[in-house]
Amino acid sequence: MAIVASKLDPKEAVYDYTLPAGESWLHEVEQGQTFRILDLEGNQAVDTLFYNAHDPAERYSAVDTIRAQGNIYLSAGSRLLSSEGNVLVIISADTCGRHDTLGGACAAESNSVRYASDKKYMHSCRDSFLHALGHCDCGMDKRDLTSNVNFFMNVPVTPEGGLTFADGISAPGKYVEMRAEMDVMVLISNCPQLNNPCNAYNPTPVRLLVWNA
Amino acid sequence: MTTQFQPELALWEDTLPGAAHWSFVMKRGTALRLTDLEGGANLSALFYNAEEKLERYNMADTLKAQHTAHLSKGFVCYSDMGRVLCSVIEDSCGWHDTLCGMSDAALVKARYGEASYQAQRNAMHRNARDSMLIELGKWGLGKRDVVANVNFFSKVSADDAGNLAFQPGNSAAGDFVDLRFEMNTLVVLSACQHPLDPNPAYQPRPVKLTAWRCGTPDAADHCRNFRPENTRGFYNTELLFR
Ligand SMILES: [Zn+2]
Numbered sequence: 001m002a003i004v005a006s007k008l009d010p011k012e013a014v015y016d017y018t019l020p021a022g023e024s025w026l027h028e029v030e031q032g033q034t035f036r037i038l039d040l041e042g043n044q045a046v047d048t049l050f051y052n053a054h055d056p057a058e059r060y061s062a063v064d065t066i067r068a069q070g071n072i073y074l075s076a077g078s079r080l081l082s083s084e085g086n087v088l089v090i091i092s093a094d095t096c097g098r099h100d101t102l103g104g105a106c107a108a109e110s111n112s113v114r115y116a117s118d119k120k121y122m123h124s125c126r127d128s129f130l131h132a133l134g135h136c137d138c139g140m141d142k143r144d145l146t147s148n149v150n151f152f153m154n155v156p157v158t159p160e161g162g163l164t165f166a167d168g169i170s171a172p173g174k175y176v177e178m179r180a181e182m183d184v185m186v187l188i189s190n191c192p193q194l195n196n197p198c199n200a201y202n203p204t205p206v207r208l209l210v211w212n213a
Numbered sequence: 214m215t216t217q218f219q220p221e222l223a224l225w226e227d228t229l230p231g232a233a234h235w236s237f238v239m240k241r242g243t244a245l246r247l248t249d250l251e252g253g254a255n256l257s258a259l260f261y262n263a264e265e266k267l268e269r270y271n272m273a274d275t276l277k278a279q280h281t282a283h284l285s286k287g288f289v290c291y292s293d294m295g296r297v298l299c300s301v302i303e304d305s306c307g308w309h310d311t312l313c314g315m316s317d318a319a320l321v322k323a324r325y326g327e328a329s330y331q332a333q334r335n336a337m338h339r340n341a342r343d344s345m346l347i348e349l350g351k352w353g354l355g356k357r358d359v360v361a362n363v364n365f366f367s368k369v370s371a372d373d374a375g376n377l378a379f380q381p382g383n384s385a386a387g388d389f390v391d392l393r394f395e396m397n398t399l400v401v402l403s404a405c406q407h408p409l410d411p412n413p414a415y416q417p418r419p420v421k422l423t424a425w426r427c428g429t430p431d432a433a434d435h436c437r438n439f440r441p442e443n444t445r446g447f448y449n450t451e452l453l454f455r
Contacts, residue, residue: 063272063314063361066377067408072282072312073375083359085319098375102282102312104273109295113278113446120295143357145293147273157371161283161308163276 001097004076006177008034008093008211015210021203022123022192024132028053029180032213034092037188038175039152041204043168045191046151047105047125049144050080050088053183056140058082062101062147072157074099074149080178088184093177096170100155102163105129105148106193115195128189138185150191151176153198168198214431215302218246218391222425229256229404231417234344236351236401238263239394241454244302244427247420249366252386254418255407256365257315257341259349260290260298261399266354268292272311272361278442282371284309284363287439289395289446296450297443298398300436302427303391306384308368313377315341315362316408325415338415344403352399365390366420367407379409393427393436395450 010016013036019025021044029035037046052058061083066072068081076094079087104110105125112120126145133140152170157163192203216222224243228250229235239245247256262268271293275281279288286304289297301309321340328338342359349358368383406417430437430447437447 057356061314061361063312067313070377071375072371072377083356085317102273103277104271107274107293107295109293109449110271110274110278110291111295112449113274113291113295113442117445117448126293142267147271147361155277156373157282157375159370159372161281161370163280163282165277 002076003095003097004093005095006036006093008036010209013209013211016207018205018207019188019190020205021190022128023190024128025188025208026132026136027186029184029186029210031180031183034177034179034211035186036175036177036209037151038207038209039170040172040207042172043152043170043199044204044206045153045193045199046206047189047191048149048151049146049187051185051187052082053185056138056144056185058084058086059144059146060088060148066101072102074101080149087181089178089180091176092179096152096174096176098154098169099176100150100153101147102157103150103153103155105189106191111195119195122194123192125189125191129187132187165196165198214428215393215434216427217303218244218425224424224426226421226423229402229420229422231419232339232405234339234348234403236348236399239398239400239424241394241396242426242429244391244393244425246389246391246423247365248387248389248423249384249418250386250421251418252384254366254384254404254420255410256420257403257405258363258365259345259360259401262292262298263397263399266352266358266399268294269358269360270298270363275311278446279440282312284311287436289436289443290363291446295446296453297395297446299392299394301390302393302436306366306388306390308383309390310364310367310369310407311361313364313369313407313409315345315403316405317342320408339405341403341405344405345401348401364407369409377409379407379411381411395447396453
């Protein structure tokens, strides 16, 4: 796991916003800009999708990304590929070391399967995604929701093909930073999951920063 | 209760030639046997609720609900709506990949060279993504409906550092997997080679399809009881049919 620190100074960021747990964020990051997600309190899952800002039918593809890099985890140097095989963003700095892209986003429906039938009424990442898309004029809807990145989540796969949810390897102050290789729309649900011990049942805010090239 | 496959029960049978693509609807209570006729086949598959095609196979929910990174007997394919599209009721193969996606035009051209219809007729080089888009187009679907797929018969495992390795020889001639459909399901298939198949030759293999009426799962069903999550997933699914 490569740990790569950033030289960028938050005081020079052109955008700086703290996103509370359970809220969504849809924002364009221009080609050449650098985008940082800072885990303020540790072990917060940041469910993230990327789209070509000019044609959202071109979007992040988890399976193309992991196949192209021959590895299931994302870390510094990972090139996040679109469904058309183009690079959306490259992870340019990372003090966490590993991020998940297999576990997907929580949803009312999957919570009812994973935890208990009555958990479906709890707030979820897909509700956050749909809330953001319902308020934008970007022409996107549920059809555009696919397998996402879970920044700061640790979901190890065993050589026998098992999937485990391990304790987080993030901590307060850890961050991941990526450089946009095209104009990208970034859609985040700052996960409100209250059923998973990974975050000690305590979803927390994250800080989002953007620097110009 | 589920009736296991017997050749005399076949409702229909067909053989998908290597690299071919096809799509069709399987009804709730029917099953489909996929047979690798020559060994080394790969069958890429996408599944949609035939009545509400916005509901579709969800790789992430399938994996995390069952704590698995591959499919085999007992596992089920979840939709994004917490319901079961289909269940793996028998499997002689043991491992089916759902992490690695499909080949596309650039991959096939780079690895195998170009073979156009003009020059090669139906021996042209097809790729799985374009094949899926053609089939999806027949149902009014398109790019936005392409999601992470299943690659039946292919095994790709990860080491402790997460590095992926394609495992040749996972499926031999005659290996099969039986899928029971738990809702009316649009099945979209491509028999192109797995995108990590190291074979330098363009050599996609044929897959036989055999459908039969298998019935719906009872309370003692293996897939239903395979994990407590699946019991709830079947409950969600059966609400559609009450
Ligand atoms: Zn979530």
